[in-house]
Amino acid sequence: MKKISIFFLALILNMSIANSATVVATVNGNPITDTDITARTELMTKQGNVSATNRRSAFQNIVDDYVKLDYANNFGVKPTDKDADKELKKMNLGDMTETMRVMARLAIRSDMAWGAVMSRMVVPTIEVSEEDIQSERNDLIRERGLPIEMTIVRLINIPENVAKKLTKPKDCGNAIKMAEDLGGAPQKFTAIQYELSDEIRNRIATLPLLTWSDIQDNSVILICSERKTDEYKNLDDIIKQNAIFRKASFVADQQLKQLRRKAVIIINDDRYKL
Numbered sequence: 111m112k113k114i115s116i117f118f119l120a121l122i123l124n125m126s127i128a129n130s131a132t133v134v135a136t137v138n139g140n141p142i143t144d145t146d147i148t149a150r151t152e153l154m155t156k157q158g159n160v161s162a163t164n165r166r167s168a169f170q171n172i173v174d175d176y177v178k179l180d181y182a183n184n185f186g187v188k189p190t191d192k193d194a195d196k197e198l199k200k201m202n203l204g205d206m207t208e209t210m211r212v213m214a215r216l217a218i219r220s221d222m223a224w225g226a227v228m229s230r231m232v233v234p235t236i237e238v239s240e241e242d243i244q245s246e247r248n249d250l251i252r253e254r255g256l257p258i259e260m261t262i263v264r265l266i267n268i269p270e271n272v273a274k275k276l277t278k279p280k281d282c283g284n285a286i287k288m289a290e291d292l293g294g295a296p297q298k299f300t301a302i303q304y305e306l307s308d309e310i311r312n313r314i315a316t317l318p319l320l321t322w323s324d325i326q327d328n329s330v331i332l333i334c335s336e337r338k339t340d341e342y343k344n345l346d347d348i349i350k351q352n353a354i355f356r357k358a359s360f361v362a363d364q365q366l367k368q369l370r371r372k373a374v375i376i377i378n379d380d381r382y383k384l
Contacts (some may be wrong), residue, residue, distance in 0.1 A: 124312050134379040137176040138186045142152045146172060149209035159317050169382045174366065175220035177373050182223035194218040238353040246353040251315045255304030257341030261334040273325040281332030302339065
C-alpha cells in the first residue's frame with residue numbers, strides 16, 4: 111500500500127512539473143503557456159494574419175493584453191467574458207477550441223478595456239491643428255476620395271516646354287481655351303471625387319482650384335470647380351474625429367510601451383525574449 115502511495119505521489123509530482131514546464135512566461139503574475147500561444151496563433155490565422163513570425167507576435171499580443179487589462183483595472187474598467195462573447199459572436203470565426211475561445215475573450219476584453227481608458231484619459235487631452243485636419247483630409251482623398259463633385263480639365267501628351275507656358279486661368283472656359291491655343295486637346299469631365307481613379311485622386315489631393323498640376327506621364331490636370339454633395343454634411347466632423355483618433359492612437363502606443371517596461375514580465379523560454 112505504501113509503494114502504491116509513493117507511485118501516485120511521484121506521478122502527481124511529474125504531472126505538476128510537466129504542466130509548469132509549459133508556462134513560458136508570466137505577466138504581472140498571469141501565466142502564458144505554450145498552449146495559449148498556439149491557440150492565439152491559430153486565432154490570428156483565422157483572422158487573416160498569416161506570417162512566419164506569428165507565434166512570436168501571438169506571444170507579444172498576449173503580453174500586451176494582460177498589461178492593458180491590469181492598467182484598466184486601476185480605473186475600474188473590467189470587461190467580462192460575457193461582454194467579450196457578445197463581440198466574439200459578431201466576428202463569426204467559426205469552430206474554435208476552448209483555449210482559442212479563451213484567448214479570443216482575452217483579446218476582446220483587452221481591446222474593450224484599453225479603448226475605454228484611452229477614451230477617458232487620452233482623447234480629452236488631444237488637440238488638433240488645421241494642419242492635422244488638412245493632413246487627414248489629404249489622406250482620405252488619396253485613400254478613398256471625398257463626396258465632392260469635381261469638374262476637371264486634363265491635358266495629355268503635352269510636351270514639358272508647352273506645359274510650362276500654362277498660366278493660372280480665370281475659370282474653366284479660360285483653361286480650355288488656353289490649352290487649345292497652345293495646340294492641346296483638353297479633356298473636360300465631371301465626377302464625384304471618390305469615383306476617380308487612384309492615379310488622378312493622388313494627383314489632385316493637394317491641388318488648389320484653377321491651378322495646373324506638375325507634368326506627370328506627359329499630362330497635366332486642373333480642377334475647375336468643386337461642389338459638395340449631400341453626403342458631405344457631416345464630413346468635416348468625421349475628418350476632425352479621425353485626426354484626433356490618429357493622434358490619440360500614437361499617444362496610446364507610447365503609453366503602452368511605458369506600461370510594458372513597468373510590468374513584471376518573467377520569461378522562461380528564450381524564444382520569447384522581448
